Amino acid sequence: xxxxxxxxxxxxxxxxxxxxxxxxxxxxxxxxxxxxxxxxxxxxxxxxxxxxxxxxxxxxxxxxxxxxxxxxxxxxxxxxxxxxxxxxxxxxxxxxxxxxxxxxxxxxxxxxxxxxxxxxxxxxxxxxxxxxxxxxxxxxxxxxxxxxxxxxxxxxxxxxxxxxxxxxxxxxxxxxxxxxxxxxxxxxxxxxxxxxxxxxxxxxxxxxxxxxxxxxxxxxxxxxxxxxxxxxxxxxxxxxxxxxxxxxxxxxxxxxxxxxxxxxxxxxxxxxxxxxxxxxxxxxxxxxxxxxxxxxxxxxxxxxxxxxxxxxxxxxxxxxxxxxxxxxxxxxxxxx
Amino acid sequence: xxxxxxxxxxxxxxxxxxxxxxxxxxxxxxxxxxxxxxxxxxxxxxxxxxxxxxxxxxxxxxxxxxxxxxxxxxxxxxxxxxxxxxxxxxxxxxxxxxxxxxxxxxxxxxxxxxxxxxxxxxxxxxxxxxxxxxxxxxxxxxxxxxxxxxxxxxxxxxxxxxxxxxxxxxxxxxxxxxxxxxxxxxxxxxxxxxxxxxxxxxxxxxxxxxxxxxxxxxxxxxxxxxxxxxxxxxxxxxxxxxxxxxxxxxxxxxxxxxxxxxxxxxxxxxxxxxxxxxxxxxxxxxxxxxxxxxxxxxxxxxxxxxxxxxxxxxxxxxxxxxxxxxxxxxxxxxxxxxxxxxxxxxxxxxxxxxxxxxxxxxxxxxxxxxxxxxxxxxxxxxxxxxxxxxxxxxxxxxxxxxxxxxxxxxxxxxxxxxxxxxxxxxxxxxxxxxxxxxxxxxxxxxxxxxxxxxx
Numbered sequence: 001x002x003x004x005x006x007x008x009x010x011x012x013x014x015x016x017x018x019x020x021x022x023x024x025x026x027x028x029x030x031x032x033x034x035x036x037x038x039x040x041x042x043x044x045x046x047x048x049x050x051x052x053x054x055x056x057x058x059x060x061x062x063x064x065x066x067x068x069x070x071x072x073x074x075x076x077x078x079x080x081x082x083x084x085x086x087x088x089x090x091x092x093x094x095x096x097x098x099x100x101x102x103x104x105x106x107x108x109x110x111x112x113x114x115x116x117x118x119x120x121x122x123x124x125x126x127x128x129x130x131x132x133x134x135x136x137x138x139x140x141x142x143x144x145x146x147x148x149x150x151x152x153x154x155x156x157x158x159x160x161x162x163x164x165x166x167x168x169x170x171x172x173x174x175x176x177x178x179x180x181x182x183x184x185x186x187x188x189x190x191x192x193x194x195x196x197x198x199x200x201x202x203x204x205x206x207x208x209x210x211x212x213x214x215x216x217x218x219x220x221x222x223x224x225x226x227x228x229x230x231x232x233x234x235x236x237x238x239x240x241x242x243x244x245x246x247x248x249x250x251x252x253x254x255x256x257x258x259x260x261x262x263x264x265x266x267x268x269x270x271x272x273x274x275x276x277x278x279x280x281x282x283x284x285x286x287x288x289x290x291x292x293x294x295x296x297x298x299x300x301x302x303x304x305x306x307x308x309x310x311x312x313x314x315x316x317x318x319x320x321x322x323x324x325x326x327x328x329x330x331x332x333x334x335x336x
Numbered sequence: 337x338x339x340x341x342x343x344x345x346x347x348x349x350x351x352x353x354x355x356x357x358x359x360x361x362x363x364x365x366x367x368x369x370x371x372x373x374x375x376x377x378x379x380x381x382x383x384x385x386x387x388x389x390x391x392x393x394x395x396x397x398x399x400x401x402x403x404x405x406x407x408x409x410x411x412x413x414x415x416x417x418x419x420x421x422x423x424x425x426x427x428x429x430x431x432x433x434x435x436x437x438x439x440x441x442x443x444x445x446x447x448x449x450x451x452x453x454x455x456x457x458x459x460x461x462x463x464x465x466x467x468x469x470x471x472x473x474x475x476x477x478x479x480x481x482x483x484x485x486x487x488x489x490x491x492x493x494x495x496x497x498x499x500x501x502x503x504x505x506x507x508x509x510x511x512x513x514x515x516x517x518x519x520x521x522x523x524x525x526x527x528x529x530x531x532x533x534x535x536x537x538x539x540x541x542x543x544x545x546x547x548x549x550x551x552x553x554x555x556x557x558x559x560x561x562x563x564x565x566x567x568x569x570x571x572x573x574x575x576x577x578x579x580x581x582x583x584x585x586x587x588x589x590x591x592x593x594x595x596x597x598x599x600x601x602x603x604x605x606x607x608x609x610x611x612x613x614x615x616x617x618x619x620x621x622x623x624x625x626x627x628x629x630x631x632x633x634x635x636x637x638x639x640x641x642x643x644x645x646x647x648x649x650x651x652x653x654x655x656x657x658x659x660x661x662x663x664x665x666x667x668x669x670x671x672x673x674x675x676x677x678x679x680x681x682x683x684x685x686x687x688x689x690x691x692x693x694x695x696x697x698x699x700x701x702x703x704x705x706x707x708x709x710x711x712x713x714x715x716x717x718x719x720x721x722x723x724x725x726x727x728x729x730x731x732x733x734x735x736x737x738x739x740x741x742x743x744x745x746x747x748x749x750x751x752x753x754x755x756x757x758x759x760x761x762x763x764x765x766x767x768x769x770x771x772x773x774x775x776x777x778x779x780x781x782x783x784x785x786x787x788x789x790x791x
Binding site: 058059061065074077080082084087092094095099105109110153296302303311317321324 | 398401402405406407412415419420422427428430431433434436437438439442443444445446449450453458502506735738739743747750751754758761
């Protein structure tokens with residue numbers, strides 16, 4: 001194998017990994033707002049919650065398109081296996097995103113907001129749940145024969161998948177609650193802090209359950225983490241997770257503004273890193289590696305050129321939008 | 337019951353993409369209109385343009401939201417329903433779609449946020465710039481998507497190895513033979529679609545005696561634009577047809593219901609193309625007209641449907657009737673635009689109530705023409721998913737028919753619900769009228785001490 005066909009898939013796996021991580025963090029907090037919607041006290045409060053994310057949600061969701069599109073571009077064989085394998089949860093997720101996406105505009109025009117409150121909360125929660133189900137299914141592995149998906153339509157529906165689904169819902173809600181601590185003040189921020197504490201405990205329990213279950217059920221994961229010298233190299237990940245969780249607990253209690261949100265992001269990154277380490281070098285465990293699934297080097301190179309040129313620009317104006325709308329969203333603010 | 341996964345997958349894709357295309361078509365046209373209004377505002381400083389821009393921005397936002405969410409669905413449909421297509425054509429089509437996301441999707445989404453929520457706290461130039469960025473982004477998006485679609489119609493610049501397409505020449509792939517024609521035809525269709533909606537809203541306000549000043553601006557701008565673009569669309573369509581004849585003659589034969597390639601073609605005004613008898617029933621036709629249109633010669637010959645075996649022919653009613661619907665609307669658009677321009681020239685546009693009453697009702701023509709045109713283009717490519725390279729039946733995912741049917745029903749229910757609300761809310765926005773205040777104060781209010789100073 002020449003250098004292109006060994007290195008390009010690695011670079012692309014890294015890029016898609018970053019895109020998915022960015023998606024999870026960015027859309028995570030705005031889906032989290034939807035998950036927390038039922039716990040808001042009034043429509044005025046919901047207006048304010050929506051106003052904190054309204055300028056960003058479009059851009060945030062675009063990372064999901066890049067994740068899906070990027071997979072098609074760089075790893076068409078993985079794309080062609082993952083999509084049929086998770087057919088129902090993926091389409092359910094997309095439909096949920098349709099509902100919650102149109103809420104941003106519709107709710108503001110509608111005379112009766114109740115219906116759209118329910119739609120926004122349900123859409124956000126189901127989308128998060130489906131993402132967790134897909135994640136769980138991927139970790140457990142997909143049945144492949146002759147380069148195509150060979151399993152059944154409900155292979156993803158396992159206790160572990162449901163565990164991951166609930167974990168993602170709790171995680172996004174934690175991101176959302178700490179985002180509200182950053183972007184609001186007064187009563188809403190105070191209650192968000194209380195939610196954040198409960199959610200942090202829930203997230204840690206889910207992370208612990210996944211960390212205990214996966215090495216017990218899947219020998220390849222046990223082998224990855226609990227053999228020498230891997231154990232020493234990888235030990236910082238769980239250790240850091242515990243330290244950050246402890247710090248976050250105190251920051252939430254101290255009503256710090258940005259620190260709890262940044263800690264939520266750090267927890268997500270560490271959890272994500274753990275899952276990547278468990279699955280590498282497979283893009284579709286337990287058979288298909290990133291090299292098996294890679295597109296032709298020419299396709300990966302053509303796309304890489306544009307990506308390296310455009311990604312900094314995209315990140316630049318994404319950062320600009322966040323800067324432009326920085327600061328707290330005042331009480332009484334609404335999207336329309 | 338025996339469920340045919342191929343048919344169901346085709347129905348699902350046809351449904352999700354037809355629903356999606358409504359919104360980009362509209363938003364490409366309206367984004368260009370918004371950018372024009374914003375530039376006029378920036379240039380003249382006139383509040384009229386600002387009020388109009390603010391009004392159309394709200395309508396734009398509702399349809400853009402629906403466009404985004406239905407577009408995300410499509411980037412996954414290639415895999416969920418057409419996974420074999422992804423494997424065979426992914427090396428070539430993938431990067432085109434990837435570039436769309438990178439160059440267009442992010443640009444639109446980010447600057448739309450600024451346009452919608454920037455309000456009074458961003459300087460005027462940034463407002464104008466954001467409108468231009470959104471318009472540029474939507475157009476660029478069309479560029480890549482149409483390039484990918486055109487490659488499926490007229491594949492070029494690739495080699496086949498082991499049943500999989502590998503890119504050989506990216507320039508030839510992006511600028512494949514049918515791409516320039518399709519891009520011009522589609523962009524022009526988007527501008528026309530938007531312009532006919534603006535025309536209808538202007539006419540509606542003028543008839544109701546509301547927002548007279550703004551209504552006149554809308555009518556004047558829409559009439560002038562369509563008077564140029566509607567006739568131009570006929571010329572572009574004609575050139576696109578000649579290109580199709582060169583690369584996909586069977587599609588042309590289906591559009592014209594032309595069976596026998598050894599004789600000149602008649603133009604069928606109405607007919608039922610019958611696949612069993614291989615002839616046209618109930619035909620009302622103009623002899624030689626089809627030859628004249630397609631070959632530009634009275635006795636010109638072009639391939640007929642009988643030149644290919646029945647299994648290689650596209651589904652005739654879709655292509656035949658789709659083409660006629662598109663053509664009829666195109667002719668209506670030309671008539672309405674030119675007559676409107678004549679009225680404007682004579683200074684009678686704003687008083688001719690019967691004309692205003694007609695155009696106030698025909699806001700939908702562009703949408704129907706676009707969907708009809710896409711039915712012609714996509715059905716006309718059948719039985720191929722990539723012309724001459726991969727058949728549709730060989731492209732489908734290994735997913736049971738029951739799953740495809742279930743999700744198809746869900747898509748129909750969800751989309752119809754969302755669509756009904758969307759149309760209802762847009763109608764409410766139009767009925768609500770143009771606000772006298774400047775740009776809407778919809779931006780999230782920043783707490784004291786955090787205000788962003790534009791200077």
